[in-house]
Amino acid sequence: MNVDLSQFYQVFFDESAENLAEMERIFLAIDPANPDDEELNAVFRAAHSIKGGAGTFGFPDITVVTHTLESLLDLVRHHEIALTREMVDVFLQAGDAITMQLTGHRDGSSVDQQLIERVCEQLSAISGCSVASPVTKQVQSTSPAPPELNAEAASESTYRIVFTPPHDLYTRMVRMEPIFEELSAMGDFTLTAGIEPHHEFANYDPTRCLAIWEMTLTTDRTPDDIREVFMFVADEDEIRIEKSTAPAAIAPTQGETAPDGGAIQGRRLYDKNETAPGAYGRRPGEKAETSSIRVGVTKVDQLINQMGELVITQAMLAQAAKQLDPVQFENLHRGLSLLERTTRDLQESVMSIRMLPISFIFNRFPRLVRDLADKLGKQVELKLVGESTELDKGLVEKLADPLTHLVRNSLDHGIESPEARIATGKSPGGTITLKAVQQGGRVVVEVGDDGAGLNRDRILAKAAQNSLPVSDTMSDEEVWQLIFAPGFSTAEQVTDVSGRGVGMDVVLKNVHAMGGRVSIFSTHGLGSRVVISLPLTMAILDGLSVRVGNETFIVPLNSIIESLQPLSSDLNEVGRNNTTVHVRGEYIPLMRLGDIFSIPGAVQRPEEAVVMLIEAEGEQLALLVDELLGQHQVVIKSLETNYRKVDGTAGATILGDGRVALILDAVDMVRLWRSR
Amino acid sequence: MKTEVSDTRHQLSGDWTIAGVMNQIDSLSHYLQELASACKKRIHIDCERIEAIDMSGLQLLHVWMECVRMRGMEAQLLNLTDSMRQTIERLRLGHCFTDNSPPDVV
Numbered sequence: 173m174n175v176d177l178s179q180f181y182q183v184f185f186d187e188s189a190e191n192l193a194e195m196e197r198i199f200l201a202i203d204p205a206n207p208d209d210e211e212l213n214a215v216f217r218a219a220h221s222i223k224g225g226a227g228t229f230g231f232p233d234i235t236v237v238t239h240t241l242e243s244l245l246d247l248v249r250h251h252e253i254a255l256t257r258e259m260v261d262v263f264l265q266a267g268d269a270i271t272m273q274l275t276g277h278r279d280g281s282s283v284d285q286q287l288i289e290r291v292c293e294q295l296s297a298i299s300g301c302s303v304a305s306p307v308t309k310q311v312q313s314t315s316p317a318p319p320e321l322n323a324e325a326a327s328e329s330t331y332r333i334v335f336t337p338p339h340d341l342y343t344r345m346v347r348m349e350p351i352f353e354e355l356s357a358m359g360d361f362t363l364t365a366g367i368e369p370h371h372e373f374a375n376y377d378p379t380r381c382l383a384i385w386e387m388t389l390t391t392d393r394t395p396d397d398i399r400e401v402f403m404f405v406a407d408e409d410e411i412r413i414e415k416s417t418a419p420a421a422i423a424p425t426q427g428e429t430a431p432d433g434g435a436i437q438g439r440r441l442y443d444k445n446e447t448a449p450g451a452y453g454r455r456p457g458e459k460a461e462t463s464s465i466r467v468g469v470t471k472v473d474q475l476i477n478q479m480g481e482l483v484i485t486q487a488m489l490a491q492a493a494k495q496l497d498p499v500q501f502e503n504l505h506r507g508l509s510l511l512e513r514t515t516r517d518l519q520e521s522v523m524s525i526r527m528l529p530i531s532f533i534f535n536r537f538p539r540l541v542r543d544l545a546d547k548l549g550k551q552v553e554l555k556l557v558g559e560s561t562e563l564d565k566g567l568v569e570k571l572a573d574p575l576t577h578l579v580r581n582s583l584d585h586g587i588e589s590p591e592a593r594i595a596t597g598k599s600p601g602g603t604i605t606l607k608a609v610q611q612g613g614r615v616v617v618e619v620g621d622d623g624a625g626l627n628r629d630r631i632l633a634k635a636a637q638n639s640l641p642v643s644d645t646m647s648d649e650e651v652w653q654l655i656f657a658p659g660f661s662t663a664e665q666v667t668d669v670s671g672r673g674v675g676m677d678v679v680l681k682n683v684h685a686m687g688g689r690v691s692i693f694s695t696h697g698l699g700s701r702v703v704i705s706l707p708l709t710m711a712i713l714d715g716l717s718v719r720v721g722n723e724t725f726i727v728p729l730n731s732i733i734e735s736l737q738p739l740s741s742d743l744n745e746v747g748r749n750n751t752t753v754h755v756r757g758e759y760i761p762l763m764r765l766g767d768i769f770s771i772p773g774a775v776q777r778p779e780e781a782v783v784m785l786i787e788a789e790g791e792q793l794a795l796l797v798d799e800l801l802g803q804h805q806v807v808i809k810s811l812e813t814n815y816r817k818v819d820g821t822a823g824a825t826i827l828g829d830g831r832v833a834l835i836l837d838a839v840d841m842v843r844l845w846r847s848r
Numbered sequence: 849m850k851t852e853v854s855d856t857r858h859q860l861s862g863d864w865t866i867a868g869v870m871n872q873i874d875s876l877s878h879y880l881q882e883l884a885s886a887c888k889k890r891i892h893i894d895c896e897r898i899e900a901i902d903m904s905g906l907q908l909l910h911v912w913m914e915c916v917r918m919r920g921m922e923a924q925l926l927n928l929t930d931s932m933r934q935t936i937e938r939l940r941l942g943h944c945f946t947d948n949s950p951p952d953v954v
Contacts, residue, residue: 378869
């Protein structure tokens, strides 16, 4: 039997990251003065899950930190100590420390041991203070614990613990050593082990656990504390804890009944107070239904690539079938129509596998904003809008860094200090808004603030100083674009938050690499908005195929407003080689695709061709094409990878007849027109 | 071949963790069959080449040694690595292997 342990490690790393994210989310939202019990239980569970996993997979350094954290959280959730904002700060730092340890184990990166020790000391210090500062909630002072329970908690007791593990203990990769070490740390601990006799080697299964352990533990901890140590390994009938005054011989516990007086019945420990699936890390095969599975990204990408090939093959079949008589080949046409529908449904399902809610990125910002605002002495509220908006996983990951730059910039440069805000008649606290919304085939992500806004004069002065071409007649939009220049910064001093001039150019570069665009809107004194528009996915799009000469182009459906055949009276010559089309009171510039791509034989007279109105970045453009061919779903193939970037295009695709068609990019077309 | 037979000394090697215990079964069974026709009163089990061992491996070793004893022979461990000793100690399984005497070191 070969078990790839690294597979289990990865699951542990992933689950721990999720647990840490959940802990951080709760801590950032929690009201220390009036914490919600459910939330306190949830963070305790998260810490406990990480600890259990770390112990099981043999990461003792993580176990130490999580154990300290968990112990403190246990006191908090039982209202034995009152939660304070300072405690939340330390909890967040502990989360960071555990994240660093996890990253260290996963990637081999260095771990700052001093930081880890400092966090543990802080946690321990809080635990130490807890004795002197119990919660003074009225509800607790009016309902004291029974005297015998108090006595039990205060004095030491000796427990006999017999653990008869399940037969699948080994195959579940459970390691008992960390559990024994944890028990040993709780008091005076002795352990004896036994292995069930098995004298027939022929039918012996070495993966089947035959061990039994008996322990005695003299401790001031409660039986519940002892049970929690076994949370991940013990089933109802596998663990028995009883008060004892003398050690007893090892005996299998199955079928036995606990003696009266002091016996504490075992139970399914990880189900304690929990009914939710996944609570306390259920084991495989438990009653709880699994709601998801983890699949490698490469497998999903492979599926999407194959899906793309299927779409192309389906288009080729549809193209070939057009030559066949629809009456004579009625069944074939019906089958192909069904194939098209099924292919489209399948494609949508497959694409949805890669889609992730943008909350995966947004959720990191409450912490970032909180820490930075504290550091900068600013009061900032972060608003998240549209967190459930879904985006391709690849884009979600690549969007994280640009958004982080933008949020830091907003905090450092945008939001003013409380004093400055009050002086300008604003409330002392500023607001940063992170918004995501799906618009057609694109996702628009916006970082906005109600701060000081961009300073046009300062940007122009700095640009001139950096020898960038500037003039006073530049529009605001053109001025804002200057901040994307490499090395550009108007910050008067460099801080560790921002001001080094690296950031916005990286933002632009990263967003462009994703096929996205960045726009800036700003009003001096009122705030700024940076808007990033991204394709929903980079794999497949719905487009309209058009003919120009003998060439076919694909125009993304989401950028098309309408198509029309203009009258001569609607056309106006403006200067040399500039034509506008008059559509319902608007004069829209005309771009001849035949001229731009140097296609011979393209129709030159607009009245004899088709004008397609497209919209991008708030501007409209009229594209002159010879003929509209039909709507298609096309698989995007990168031109840069296989050839080079072609202005005005977003890539290419393979048509049903095997020919290559360029996919037009409306935004790039608008920019192309502007540059002409 | 995970197990090498040399007179009264039996060499164990390889992975004795849950990932590798199944791979040990055949050679251990084969050796037990050889023992059935051998006239030996005592065998030494050399653990020097065991690369890694966990609870499942120790259990396998214990059960196998019990089977050896059932055939009328004494079995004693030799050359335990530090790692193996620590694992036995941490799991408190020493008594399963000592046969009333501590493991030898040769």
